[in-house]
Amino acid sequence: MIKTSSNAVLLQPDQIKKHDRGGGASTTPLVTKGVGATGFITGYTEFAGGAEIAWHQHNCEESVVLIEGNAIFDIGDEHIPVRTQDTTFIPPNVPHRFRNASATEPMKILWIYASVDATRTLVETGEERPVAAEHAPH
Template sequence: MSLLIHPDQITPFDRGNGVVTIPYVGRWNADDNRITTGQTIFAPGTGLPVHSHNVEESVLILEGEAIAEIDGERFDLVAGEATWVQAGIPHRFFNRGAGPLRIYWVYGGRDVTRTITATGETFEHLSESDRGGMSTGSPSTTAGVR
């Protein structure tokens, strides 16, 4: 088993409306691994719906400008900045810039789930059910800005 991840070995998937995820959780994600990692690219004006995970998540902004809504608070982030979300906390990311937003995410666990706040539906992270239709409109205007 190779511990290297090559771009031609990864199959990106379209979440809909300009959001694409590149999961780096391929063959190397063995039972003893304690993280799940990957990258998501957002076209301008796109984002994910408010959701939570069963494990903690760290997000690093690789490129662009983001709005992170975490537990009702709004944070503006730019390339090089990072944030961390505790397990069970509702959150979302949105591209507030004119160019692409690329985030690198790491989950503190292997068996990650995503629960969509609006519907209460829970999916295995990166499963077929979790892949499509994830993009939504602009972030809440009621969230506090930091």
């Protein structure tokens, strides 16, 4: 992380610790409270071939951009194919998940939450946690 005299920050993802989400997915926090964000947070989630994350919902709006690979966006009863650069808008409290459409090739998304206090609630268990991006990069 390079902080400028104006408090702007340059983040270098290859220098930031990834957080294992299990099942072949890992998250790299980018813009967080730790770098001075007050209105939104961002990060990457990478998926190994065939990986998927659990159904979940958030307490704020979310946008996801597919950076690499091919994905399936599951929301309600819909299973929508997603191509590179496709972008989603997900309202608060709407259950959803992303899956890697390839059994062998990696997939990567950029996510943006409209709150620095974003939470993730797992649909299956009701467990609520702060989004991993709240951990300051180092």
